Amino acid sequence: MGGIFGVVGKDDCVTDLFFGVDYHSHLGTRRGGMAVFDGEYFNRVIHNIENSPFRTKFERDVDDLHGTMGIGCISDEDPQPLLIQSSLGSYSITTVGKVDNHDEIVKKLYAEGRVHFQEQSGGRINDNELVATLISSKQSFKEGLEYVQDTVKGSISVVLLTREGIYAARDRFGRTPLVIGHKKDTFCITFENYAYLNLSYSFYKELGPSEIVFITADEVKEVSPARDEMKICTFLWVYYGYPTASYEGVNVETMRYNCGKLLAGRDDVDADIVAGVPDSGTAHAIGYANESGIPFARPFIKYTPTWPRSFMPTKQSQRNLIAKMKLIPVQELISGNDILLIDDSIVRGTQLRETTEFLYNSGAKKVHVRPACPPLLFGCKYLNFSRSKSDYDLITRRIIKDREGENVSKEILFDYAKPDSKNYKEMVEEIRRIQNFSSLRFHRLDDLIESVGISPCKLCTYCWNGQE
Ligand code: SF4
Structure with missing residues (x-):
């Protein structure tokens, strides 16, 4: 960006x-x-x-x-x-x-x-x-x-x-x-x-x-x-923006609390604690915890003294290693607990899967994952959203390719974006299975738009629904 x-x-x-x-x-x-x-x-x-x-x-x-x-x-x-x-x-x-x-x-x-x-x-x-x-x-x-x-x-x-x-x-x-x-x-x-x-x-x-x-x-x-x-980028609030920033009069931190609140409003899962993947997942998790009454906790903490955000090598393998090195578990909060974990989004899925494994290895009984935005289905053509060169870097698109083949039409992709469609539900279940999450429920696009609170026609939502 x-x-x-x-x-x-x-x-x-x-x-x-x-x-x-x-x-x-x-x-x-x-x-x-x-x-x-x-x-x-x-x-x-x-x-x-x-x-x-x-x-x-x-x-x-x-x-x-x-x-x-x-x-x-x-x-x-x-x-x-x-x-x-x-x-x-x-x-x-x-x-x-x-x-x-x-x-x-x-x-x-x-x-x-x-x-x-x-x-x-x-x-x-x-x-x-x-x-x-x-x-x-x-x-x-x-x-x-x-x-x-x-x-x-x-x-x-x-x-x-x-x-x-x-x-x-x-x-x-x-x-x-x-x-x-x-x-x-x-x-x-x-x-x-x-x-x-x-x-x-x-x-x-x-x-x-x-x-x-x-x-x-x-x-x-x-x-x-x-x-x-x-068509302001909705991802600014979900992930990019610093918590103290406001765009079009809407503050990033409070928008993330709204996301967590609406996610909790549709959820019925039992968990012992709610946690966020730092940094942006934390605010979404606070919103969820406040609404659900499940206590917010930090079962792992980022080691910031020597791992500043900007140390980010270009090689994916090194980035994954660094993402892992940065997080240190708080065993007392993990062992024997069912954890509801909120991340801002799932792109490739690699880091979130490693974080989940790390929680299981530290004694978590269950890890329920709640991304704070819908499944990413279309690569962003407006900003350098990630270093992805291909839509197949997205976990969703790899699954759809396995199910539908290489040349999938826009109409089929649109169907995968609808949270009530069979294709959507099966794709989400496949992500859950591959990632080894106990359960998985994405934020809905209508709820995401409501979390921002400005007119939907002013928001870019292309990466979720392919609408230009
Ligand atoms: S496609 Fe997604 S990341 Fe790109 S500008 Fe639109 S909302 Fe932002």
């Missing part, structure tokens, strides 16, 4: 930029970057943050960077922000989202015969460079940013630093958020709205879908108005 943050003010902005970007560290694990304009030149630092957190990697750079305007990011994919020289002038750009029609755009630009790109290791072209090329091909930043919104399939929000101020453009359907904070003579623009609170900013404005603004130390000017149609 990734996160972005920018500051424009009258005094040096680097400290605010550093802490503002750092507060997005839960959204990505690969690269961090900051770029500032010092009144004459743009300067930039990018570091790999796979093996140590953003703060550790960048704290020395804070003393070397100077400027009153800057942008930064936590990136799950390409190095950024990029520094660009173009006919529009020099600028720096950072983005969040995914260019799903990357190849189609590259082909089109080559056919126009005007471009080349820097090739990255592995033959990739940096999505930020592609977006910058689209912008620079137009007569103004306004035209260029609108062109990106209309050309990119997927979802791209852009924060772009010029010599005069910062452009911020929320993606076409508002799948990811962008919020402006304000304090004296300074504005910031941020993905996560809590990132500015401890830096003394207060809420100024949340950008609407497609909205483009130009921000200086003195004002926020509307460049292009918001469009009505919105």
Whole structure:
């Protein structure tokens, strides 16, 4: 996924930029970057943050960077922000989202015969460079940013630093958020709205879908108005978002309590304790426990002193090992107990199966699993939701492939998404069997939507029901 943050003010902005970007560290694990304009030149630092957190990697750079305007990011994919020289002038750009029609755009630009790109290791072209090329091909930043919104399939929000101020453009359907904070003579623009609170900013404005603004130390000017149609990512509340974040006025932590409450309302299982897989599962479990009256407990605890969230190698086998190393059992809470375990979701199922085995090995009698969202059936094409390259990474799709063969129609997949269908029930039972859970019951999509509490037509639910 990734996160972005920018500051424009009258005094040096680097400290605010550093802490503002750092507060997005839960959204990505690969690269961090900051770029500032010092009144004459743009300067930039990018570091790999796979093996140590953003703060550790960048704290020395804070003393070397100077400027009153800057942008930064936590990136799950390409190095950024990029520094660009173009006919529009020099600028720096950072983005969040995914260019799903990357190849189609590259082909089109080559056919126009005007471009080349820097090739990255592995033959990739940096999505930020592609977006910058689209912008620079137009007569103004306004035209260029609108062109990106209309050309990119997927979802791209852009924060772009010029010599005069910062452009911020929320993606076409508002799948990811962008919020402006304000304090004296300074504005910031941020993905996560809590990132500015401890830096003394207060809420100024949340950008609407497609909205483009130009921000200086003195004002926020509307460049292009918001469009009505919105499809904000529902997974932000279920999994991605930090508990203190709010999107469209709905706080992540309280939404997770609602999920747990509605899950409990449909459940009749006996359990001795309710537990959540940390971190996001914990809040869902608190909601479940409060509603059901079954006590909340932490039968295993994450060892955070040496295992920060950002230590996340790219190899799946290493990621699994680390997931296991991080969790330490509290034997007294596990031994002889029936445990109701809530995780935010089941993607591949590997980690949850290992966690369940680990509970059985520590003496649990039963492990009932309650994912806080419906079965994931469609790979996300709008954000880099996971590093999955194929829908068959999803446990659901592997089971459906075994049952239906390779070429399964959309209609059949839609049937598997209906919680009352025979296909759905048999798929869930198969997941339960493979994963060795004592019982398994997923959150329903209607309950998930109710847990968020905003109009369903404003929410993206594609990964569960395939509806665009
Ligand atoms: S498909 Fe799922 S993960 Fe992707 S934007 Fe939609 S709700 Fe979010």
